[in-house]
Amino acid sequence: MIDLHSHTFFSDGVLIPSELVCRAAAAGYKTICLSDHVDFSNIDITIPRMVKVSKILTREYKIKVIAGAELTYVPPRMIAQAFRMAKNLGAEIVLVHGETTVEPVPKGTNRAAIEAKVDILAHPGNISKDDVKLARANKVHLEITTRRGHNKTNKHVARLxxxxxxxxxxxxxxxxxxxxxxxxxxxxxxxxxxxTAKDFKTMQENAYNLVRMKE
Ligand SMILES: [Zn+2]
Ligand SMILES: [Zn+2]
Known part of the structure; x- marks a missing residue:
């Protein structure tokens, strides 16, 4: 199993990275991405720490740990800038906290993330047809999520x-x-x-390929 979206207590998760990673390995994960919420207040603090611990945990435990980040509520016109910062700081996978229907995420976030060519647009809510087309062209992966609330629009996202x-x-x-x-x-x-189960397999392969491309 591979999962490219998780939070530690460096943002609003409850576990320290080492415990999250051990629990993920025990649950059968092969790969996990640590993707804490970041904006311009903490991006330079969080990402280097994830880079550091990911290397150690990958070496010591039987699981591949990826340093990532989730750009969260960053003003849409500054998403491209934050994305470049995240990459320069060493984030391998960068997600953007998309326009879920259960939160007041700034309008234009989905489009700005896709234009910036981030790796994954997380929980994109009622994403438009045009944004999905552009996501394909810009090779931005869209997220199907198990998270309650954000998962309400999975069917819409999958269909488009x-x-x-x-x-x-x-x-x-x-x-x-x-x-x-x-x-x-x-x-x-x-x-x-x-x-379907076949779709799940494809989605997991997409995630593995995405990680491979970043190496
Ligand atoms: Zn998240
Ligand atoms: Zn969160």
Whole structure:
């Protein structure tokens, strides 16, 4: 299993990276990306620490740990700038906290993330047709999420991604250990989004390929 969206207590997750990673390995994960919430206040503090601990944990435990970040509520016109900063600081995978329907995420966030060519647009809510088309062209992966609330629009995201050929990844957006991926959670999320076990396999492959491309 691979999961490219998780939080530690460097933002609003409950675990320190080492414990999250051990729990993920115990749950059968092969790869996990630590993607704490960042904006211009903490981006330079958080990412170098994730880079440091990811190297240690990958070496010491039987799991590949990726240093990432989730640009969160960054003003849309500054997303491209924050994305460059994140990459320069060493983030391998950069997500943007997309326009979920359950939060007042600034309008234009989805579009700005896709234009900036970030790696993953997380929980993109009622993303438009044009944005999905552009995501395909710009090779931005769209997220199917197990997270309650954000998962309400999975079906919409999956449908448009299939029609317009955008790539999907399947993430948990883990904040607590109970959020980690397991069979029951995967099955119920897929069913609600009208996705199949084959789609899940494809989404996992997309995630592995994305990581490989960044190496
Ligand atoms: Zn969070
Ligand atoms: Zn998140």
């Amino acid at each position: 991604a299939h029609i317009y050929g955008a790539k999907l990844v399947f993430n948990t957006d883990t904040h607590t250990p109970e959020d980690l991926m397991n069979e029951t959670l995967v099955k119920s999320t897929l069913a609600a989004a009208h996705l």
